Amino acid sequence: MAAVRCDLEDFAVEMFEPFGRADQRRWGGVYLRGLLLDGRRKSVEPMAARLGKDGNRQALAHFITTSPWDAAHVRARIAWRMQQVIKPTTLIVDDTGFLKDGDASACVARQYTGTAGKVTNCQVGISLHLASDGASAAVDWRLFVPESWDPASPKADVAKVARRTKCGIPEEIGHVEKWQLALDMIDETRSWGIEVPLVVADGGYGDAAAFRLGLEERGLCYVVGISTTTTARPEAARLHTPPYGGRGPRPKPAYLSPAQTVKKLVIEAGKQAAKPVQWREGSRPGTGRSGVKRMYSRFVALRIRPAGREIRKALDGPELPVRWLLAEWPATEPEPVQFWLSDLPPDTPLATLVRMAKLRWRIEHDYREMK
Incomplete structure (x- = not known):
């Protein structure tokens, strides 16, 4: 127990070193210890009751609510530590x-x-x-x-x-x-x-074209969830320029066929286009050789041109860019059940696309641990 406390104190010294005053650094360490003690409620009053001689409720409340310290300094130090690990x-x-x-x-x-x-x-x-x-x-x-x-x-x-x-x-x-x-x-x-080249997010973010464009502007690749109603065209779609009649402005190039939903594009590709992929081993017991449940399903990967007014506004020319559309289509389902969009390179293997898309599962573990 003494060794654990020593490690925690060393960690607190590292995290709170940027604080300008010694009392801030001290109560930062006490608050951190209070968060880690057993007890469901993590508000100041019940934490203070568990901290023994350091359980000064007023001092802890002051540290959290009114003491002038910048949380960004602490977050940066946590990020540096986590990057190493x-x-x-x-x-x-x-x-x-x-x-x-x-x-x-x-x-x-x-x-x-x-x-x-x-x-x-x-x-x-x-x-x-x-x-x-x-x-x-x-x-x-x-x-x-x-x-x-x-x-x-x-x-x-x-x-x-x-x-x-x-x-x-x-x-x-x-x-x-x-x-x-x-x-x-x-x-x-x-x-x-901290430079990490790939961003993963669910449909709450992937459905926002402005978010995807923001990542591209920053030179970051992405694999993001999208809704079934997101529209796109097949990669083979080509622009057509109507003939000029000699009067008024020249007509602009346009696609002949309207954009379709990603769900329709995948269904048109057919269930036979779905390939089996195992992206990781689960944590629950299973019947496989390893003794744990395999995380396994079937996926369709298509090259498409995402549509939308925001995307057109951001382009230098009229042609829509080509991106990956990934869809999960389990053998037991009549239709695909989940969709992702990605700007990873054209030669990216299907297994890599699936593994990146499914990496978001780790977030649930993080939230469970923190809560």
Whole structure:
């Protein structure tokens, strides 16, 4: 136990070294120890009761609520430490909900969260994780500000806006879309000197063309979930320029056929296009040679041209870029059940596309451990 405490104290010294005052560094270490002690509730009062002689509730509350220290310094040091341990190949973006019943917490609103699987009263946190096949850890966070909490929004709620000061929300902080918060965190992580070339996210982010374009502008590859209604054209689609009649402006090149949903494109390719892929071994017992359950399914990979007004605006020319469409189509299902879009190179193997798409499972483990 003494060795564990010594390691924790060394870790706290490393994490809180940028703090300007000795009392901040001390109470930072005490707060960290309080988080790790057994006990379901992690708010200040029950933590203080478990900390014995260091259980100064007032000092802990001051450290959390009013002591002027920059959380970015701590996050950067955690990221540097995790980079050494994890050796990340991927950045994963996701969000999670924190269910709330009272009215004292910031940015609580009725909104969807996968934590409850429905729309409910909660906070939503956006997180950025360093990940490899064997490990992952959250290194950056943003609290999502719903429009009802933003005084500049037409959807502002008077009662919630009035609680901003009590909750300590700075005046300049307003509603920002989740995908933009994700890009902001990626930029911050890169400013710490951490360069990871691939981003993975679910459909809540992949459906935003602006998010995908933002990654491309930063020179980052991605494998992101998309909804079944995302539209695209086959790779073979070609532009056609109508003949010029000699009057008015010359007609612009255009595609002859309308864009289709990604679901329709995969169904047209047919179930025979699906190939079996095993992307990892699970944690539950199974009947395989290894004794654990295989994570296995069938997948279709097509080269397509994603459509959409935002993509057209971002292009130098009229031709849509070619990207990977990945779809999971289990043998037992009549239709594909999940879709991803990726700008990985054209020669990327199917197994690599699947492994990257499915790497997002690590986030659930991270959230479970943190909560």
